[in-house]
Amino acid sequence: MDFIYPNGKKQALTFSFDDNQDFDKKLIEIFDKNGMKCTFNVNSGTLGGTAEENPDGNVYIKPEEVKEVYKNHEVAVHGVEHKYIATLTDPMIVNEFFEDRKALEALTGKLVQGAAYAFGRHDERIMNILRTVGIKYARGVASTYDFFPPMDFLDWCPTCHQADPNIIEIGERFLNCPGYIELPLMYVWGHSYEFGRSKDWSGIEKFCEMMSGKDYIWYATNMEIYEYINATRSLEFSADGKKVFNPTLIEVFYKTADGFSSIKSGETKIIK
Numbered sequence: 001m002d003f004i005y006p007n008g009k010k011q012a013l014t015f016s017f018d019d020n021q022d023f024d025k026k027l028i029e030i031f032d033k034n035g036m037k038c039t040f041n042v043n044s045g046t047l048g049g050t051a052e053e054n055p056d057g058n059v060y061i062k063p064e065e066v067k068e069v070y071k072n073h074e075v076a077v078h079g080v081e082h083k084y085i086a087t088l089t090d091p092m093i094v095n096e097f098f099e100d101r102k103a104l105e106a107l108t109g110k111l112v113q114g115a116a117y118a119f120g121r122h123d124e125r126i127m128n129i130l131r132t133v134g135i136k137y138a139r140g141v142a143s144t145y146d147f148f149p150p151m152d153f154l155d156w157c158p159t160c161h162q163a164d165p166n167i168i169e170i171g172e173r174f175l176n177c178p179g180y181i182e183l184p185l186m187y188v189w190g191h192s193y194e195f196g197r198s199k200d201w202s203g204i205e206k207f208c209e210m211m212s213g214k215d216y217i218w219y220a221t222n223m224e225i226y227e228y229i230n231a232t233r234s235l236e237f238s239a240d241g242k243k244v245f246n247p248t249l250i251e252v253f254y255k256t257a258d259g260f261s262s263i264k265s266g267e268t269k270i271i272k
């Protein structure tokens with residue numbers, strides 16, 4: 001069975017941007033104009049920080065703005081204080097992520113179960129702690145330069161950084177993605193302050209314009225991608241592989257000789 005994205009979309013595009021600086025507002029304008037969906041990884045401990053308080057002059061989104069600013073996108077955790085977790089004890093790591101979840105869930109009114117690792121570093125110990133505190137996926141920083149979905153969503157590596165000198169070429173390669181990749185996914189990450197400090201937003205504007213309005217692309221947040229791919233991996237098959245049961249709440253789509261079909265939530269289906 002070859003899976004395909006919801007409603008027969010061939011490919012998916014997702015973004016995540018970290019550190020909740022005020023520049024996120026301008027980035028969201030660009031994403032919304034182009035129909036892009038992004039996950040914003042937020043450090044609840046820095047929210048509300050002003051230029052006067054921060055030696056580097058950073059201005060952060062205010063806590064009371066979080067719900068409205070990010071309403072069209074996903075909010076995920078990034079550690080309360082953006083600590084370098086590789087050298088922390090287990091209880092300290094629990095605090096960084098579990099307390100961030102609590103704070104962000106209170107501000108958004110939603111479940112917050114995604115994450116990005118501050119500084120990207122992580123190992124089995126850290127991944128297990130995140131799993132324990134209810135995190136479903138977490139993103140590192142090493143570029144894969146490919147379009148395969150992750151094997152393990154707690155070790156989710158992006159395709160590339162937004163400032164990658166080859167991002168336009170990578171985007172073109174994605175638009176002409178080879179058919180042998182199942183559920184092709186392009187994942188771009190970065191920080192809005194990288195555009196904000198240079199006052200040059202043309203790179204991300206050009207990329208979004210190039211990728212927008214494609215009827216074969218699913219524009220989705222990290223969590224939407226996780227939930228869908230997780231559903232494809234949760235199907236139950238008969239021993240002969242001819243009957244499939246969908247125990248999830250998500251309709252799962254697959255390719256057929258003349259297009260695509262689906263297995264609805266709770267449905268058992270004979271595969272032709």
Ligand SMILES: [Zn+2]
Binds near residue numbers: 019078082119
């Ligand atoms: Zn960060």
